[in-house]
Amino acid sequence: MQIVLKDFTKTFDGNTVIDRMNLTVRDGEMLALLGPSGCGKSTTLFAICGIHRVNGGQILFGERDVSNMPSQQRNVGVVFQNYALYPHMSVFDNIAFPLKVRNDSKADIARDVRTIAELTHIAELLGRRPGQLSGGQQQRVALARALVRKPDVLLLDEPLANLDAKLRLEMRSEIRRIQLETGITAILVTHDQVEAMSMCDRIAIMKGGQILQIDAPKDMYHNPRTSFVAGFLGNPPISFLDGRTMDGRFLDEGTGVTLPLPAGVTVANGTGLTVGIRPEHFGHAGDVPVRGKVVFAETQGRENLYDVALPNGALLRSVQPARDDVRPGDEVSWQLNSAAALFFTEDGRRL
Amino acid sequence: MQIVLKDFTKTFDGNTVIDRMNLTVRDGEMLALLGPSGCGKSTTLFAICGIHRVNGGQILFGERDVSNMPSQQRNVGVVFQNYALYPHMSVFDNIAFPLKVRNDSKADIARDVRTIAELTHIAELLGRRPGQLSGGQQQRVALARALVRKPDVLLLDEPLANLDAKLRLEMRSEIRRIQLETGITAILVTHDQVEAMSMCDRIAIMKGGQILQIDAPKDMYHNPRTSFVAGFLGNPPISFLDGRTMDGRFLDEGTGVTLPLPAGVTVANGTGLTVGIRPEHFGHAGDVPVRGKVVFAETQGRENLYDVALPNGALLRSVQPARDDVRPGDEVSWQLNSAAALFFTEDGRRL
Amino acid sequence: MSMPARSYLTGLAFLSPALFVLIGFFFLPVVLTAVFAFTNMSTSTGISGGSYVITGNLLGSLKAQGVAPTVVDALSQASFVVDEQSIAKAQAAGTDAQFLAEIEQQLSGKAFSEERAFERELKSLRYRPRSIRDLKLAVDQFELSVLNTRFASAAEAREAVSELVPSAPADVVDEIVDASYTGWRWTTSNFTRLVSSSDTWRLVGNTIFYVAVTLSFTVFVGLFLAVTTFYLPAGAASAFSMLWLLPRITPVVLYTVMWKWFTWEGGFVYTAAQALGLPAFNYMKGSVPTAWTIVIMVNGFIGAAFAMILFSGALKAIPVQQLWASEADGASRWQQIRFIILPHLRWPILFVVSYQTLSLLSSYQEIWLTTNGGPGRTTTVWALESFNTALNSYTGNLQYGLGAAMALILVIVGVALSILYLRLFRFDELLSRPKIEF
């Protein structure tokens, strides 16, 4: 089922939080809504599932305008950050609840619950209470409950935020697997970029109630449309250098770093620009040598992360396979891969 | 100040949580206590700072036995996971609190608070209430409060757990910087390996109230003493293959993977062994080809992560620079770096 | 139906049972009380309305007020006349025909000014009814008087009076009929009386004193208990908190009698004081200071229990890390209480203060069952006085109107205070917007 938000507007007490937002989620795709806290991700989700009323615009499920339909009639499955399992019911009853309230027969309920429990790998937990489950198991139950009545749409509001790192990893694949198996249209709200990138077909990056860019993860990473998007994606994050155009090249006067502008771009001399360099593009392979002093080094197991202070105090981050020979305080001269540099105007737009 | 735990034992309601643990933290070093949830990290910390009473053994600060001293007299600074700021006091008052309760003069307090606030970069926040601060700022205030009275020891109980990914990164360097600048002996409790590895001089890995290994991060990563430690460190985690020795080599019969045993190790033929292969050692550079089917692939921006199922169902994880050509379902034949393989006996000890 | 209306209806449906009971037992009584406050309602006027009765006393006082004596005298004459008219009336009323014939035969034309005399005459007749009641009913038919007759409406009374004394001017009749009304009348005198009486101000003083002191007792003891039990080992803490909850849960009848046992003569303190050679008397009623002390303790113990529960709850909600942090920061126990615990208790304290002020203002059961406001009226508080005025009188004369006026004032003060408190509590914060908007 394709979901369309047309000029969706949401106001809280006269405070417009989302203003005329447009978004299309394709049938069967999994879309991530990614953005900093408070940007309106949950609000969008709640409007889609019928918990919030829209103040303007329309929400279409396929052809159907659901804007004024109560939740109960929208047939949407939702997984909440804190799972929102019914603590007084067994896992079976939790999952069976949506079926029970629509008066399915007992036999049907038992069958459907079992099917979905197998899909989510919790068949052996059906007798337990949520309190007796681990976080990951609870998460699966929440998922099973959301899916059991075959909703048209699956909404996930930071479903992994409460899990520890390892479980998060595991549930990521799990959720994606189930979404792919059921072919359901899904929207995942998150502010974790790794989650968004690893789980979804496309990512919509939001900020201040607006969608900044919507793209496949890889495209978003390599072709961010704004410096905000560039800074938001990538871990360790991209570093920025400020400079100006000089004879068709980029020059950071403080450090003397000079980079060729991307092909086909012409900018007036002296225009202020910002260049973004991802840490993997600053290290041993590259074409522009940059000198600086290592001010911080940390081991992350298989890789090391370095902060290199350039003479004017600007910082460039570098990530490299683990090595022993560089320590904080060392002067280094590493290479910058100019082909991978991203250029932005002063107001953040990509050149 | 060197901290020594001698046969430290802690019992809750007759339930021994930590049994005769020994630990030495060197003067001026920052030690991470790393381990899964419930292993006794916080308990150890609380015993050191005097919130819990020890049930057996001794705690020495330098030469001084503090085992039976109340918290108030130990001169330990503690930073708690949720910061434990006093919500009804301004930042200034929060930091000044330890000085106020020991009746320092107003002038001294003002001076000391200002000094530490500058060190922790919160000088301009002194008038605010904790509720008006961001997580990272709160964290700094907590740190400032712990440090203001120049404690002999700084204890940090998961100080970063409540921060978001970006802030975490930033605070990591910040805490380390301050610890280095003040030269204070510090213990950091965490269950995040990246945190432990990136911040500390040495890591102590705990499990079930026992310290399994204590070593510098890099040594710990490359030379784990047990399979638990190997599995615990590394992200994405190490994969394991089970097999047996066969003519001085390791053979996984299910997959036919054969690896040379490390030099100088002799094991009886047919002994069950487990081999651990980190994801960065399975990919394009290596000496042992392994065939399998990609069952899962995810983009993490600059790198991709793949799960490869071997014919017998065992999984090998691989991490490689981002590429586009492999998709789930593809058959691949990648190389395994046999020199980096780690061998463990069936009970988990490293060969 | 539009969507908002539907969700509103759900809300109202859920609320309706409460509305039903609250309107019935809070709102209506308040309205009625407000109405009564402007009447002179009492036992003798009744609540549900009165009738018109002209009595001897009434006529006497009318005469004293200068109503024409001729009219008054005419009205005060009771006379029993046997004539055609009255016989016809008796016949119509169903008096036994034989008896009536006998009356007509023997007494026709006679008049009696005393009922008893007429009755005696009738009793001597042969066909008199055997039942005295029937006789009296027959007697009534011959009566030419409005004296002591209860008329349901003013019109009836006016008609009867005019018929009896045709010469009476209409305004005099009106005056008489109006004065003969036994039911309640509208008046503001309850309030003027309250304002002008010096007793009122004493009562106000007592009430303020009572509320203020009991409240302080409640808060301080409650705080002390909560904080100390917070630090004590679990066993001792639960013993004390259990002990201190007893006053709150013991039925008031028993609780107050236990205090009597404790403080009356022959009671525990009395006996102990005697043994120690200290003044021994009925402390509860015997002297003003002891009476107040006991009133305050009786109520304060109950309040302290309440405060303790609240404060203990709030204490438990303090994140334990903050306490740990303060200890690691070097704070002593006292510093911990002063700097960490008390600031956390700000809201609960404010809450207890406001809630208890209102409870104390309007409660009087405990005082009523202990000192009953004595000695003299020294421990009488507004609510008690209002109750005693309206509903509880040894002499049986209940002054509903005045009592209602007092209650109304209490309602107004209470509402004003609660509005103030609601402000203080930033009432709006209590109300979060429903997150489900359908």
Next chain:
Amino acid sequence: SAKDVTISVWAGGTGPTNDYRVEAIKMAAEILEREAKIRGEDLNITVEGQTWTTWDDFKQAVTLAAESNTAPNIIVSGHEDIGTWSQSGLLRPIEDYVDFDAWPLNQLYPNLIDVSSFDGRIWGIPQDAEARPFFFSRSHLKAIGYSDADIDALPAKVESGEYTLYSLLDDAKKMQDAKVVEPGKGFMPRPSNGTDYWQFYLSFGGEFTDAESGKLILDKQALTEMYQFFVDAVEKGVVPATYLGMTWDSWHDAVAHDKAGIWHGGTWHKAEWEAKWGLNDFFGQIQYSLIPAGNEKGRANTITHPLVYLLSTAGTDEDATLAAELITIASEPRINTLHAVKSGHLAVGSAQADIPLYANDRWTTAATEQLLPHATALPNDPDFGVIWKAMYRGLESAWTKTSSVADAVNSVESEINASLGNKVVIR
């Protein structure tokens, strides 16, 4: 054809010793049923009795029941309620239902019938009467020098006004000085509010109603002197300032066990002392008299506070007629005597003197002869309650020294002025 009638009777101030207030109606019902049977009718009367031990609850219940039209058919209350209740239309004038010229009502004491009347009509039938005498401990009197003869002559001296309330204080003081009674137990008045305190008002020359206008009277002078008397008693040390509010138990214990010097109570207390407190030799241990005069303006007196059977407006006229018949039968000397003697009350009619149970009871006879003739009753005026309440409050505050006598009197005056205005003559 059987006829079933239910008659309800509510009685206040009623406990185990005076249960005949309701029992008498039940007996009457039985007699009436038998009479009906003889007449050939099948009459079946159920008497539903309910009693209250205290007065305030009872009066509240009656009042509210009346408002809700669930009042009982017969109410047994103090005569002083007649004014209020008749005015509010709660009562039927009983004179419309019974024959005072016929047996047994024709033998009732006329003054008690007056007490049961208001505004020219008879509203109730007296149910009991009593006197409220002073009591003296014979042994303690002897200890301060009284001879047996002196003691026997004491009632006469009281009656003549020779022995006043102040003589009493002196004697009480002497007893305390002689250490035969404990300090503070020389004089033990009634420990709680009650009719009794009006006797002291009378002792100082107070009056209840203005003979001329029929209005209520408050005699400030008498009230002042009465309050002063109790303050003086406190000052003399014969009664504590903290006395009021004492438990009845302690009081009974002291007076019945000869621990007190002089006290006052009701004739019915004798029954209670004997039944509950083990008093054996009343006449040997205790002397009694009228309430002494307080000064030359007043007189020795006692107050009788008869309870009356009242007929409520509840129910049909037929029920009321039947109820009135029951009351009439219950007023038969024999039946009423059961109550009088059991509870220590006095006869309501002259014929009771001839009932052996009554005649053989020394106490009732003596009280009837010596005390009752001097008895007055409180007025039935509906507004009297206000005055009463104010009087007792003033007494409490003067007695406990919470305020001066003058202030106490003034606040009584202002209270009465405020609530009753010119309905009361204050002088």
Next chain:
Amino acid sequence: MTRNFANWPIVLVLLIISTPIIIMYAFLVIDTVTTSPPGSAIPNGFTLSHWRFLIDPTATGDVWRPTLTTILFTASIVVIVLGISSTAGYALSRLNMPFRRYFLAVVLVMHAFPLVTLIIGVFLVLQFVGLYNTLTGVVLVKAGLMLPFGIWIMKGFYDTVPWEIEMAGVQDGASRFTVWRKLILPQVKPGLFALALFAAIDAWGEYMLPRILAPSADFEVLSIYLNTVSDPDSTTYNFNLFKSVGLFYTLPILALYAIFRDRLMNIFGGGTKG
């Protein structure tokens, strides 16, 4: 956190301020099974005779009928208070409706109404609906009296239930009523339980309302019964007997309290703010 300080001074002070309670309640219990010489508080003999009222109706009248009445009275009040508070509290905490804030404000302000002094008004209302002098009437009034408190407490408890549970329920297709019944109500069980205990304790001890609004003896409750027994003017009056009756009357409350103390202490679990 307790080891650095000596507890005994605190315990001592606590003991001192608790003396009246300790003595009163100790003697309440002791006196019911002992006799003591006149003028002394020290018992000198053991007896069960003060408890004879349990089997001997002549001592103080039948105690069992009032007991049953009181149980019925209490149970009805608890049921009504729970029923109404749980619906109204939910509405105020969770539902959209017009004037919601005013309802809540009014409910809070109602704490301030001295209902017992408005009793004539209450009487008239009861009389009008024909419930004066009936147990039903008193039950309704008493329940009504507790409602503002109950509603407010329940609202507090509902406030603590995560919205997500409710959202999930709605999402699962359940009506608001079903959500409330099946999902939310079970979450506030501790609140319901505490409120039930509280209401039971309060109703069990109620004295004033039955006394004024149902004076007929047809359904005397224990408080009235006890007060009658405590009338010192009565010839059967005996203080120790009174205490036994009092203890008998209070025991169920004490038992409830002792067993469920922790749950009762939950009463303000919904937060006390406001």
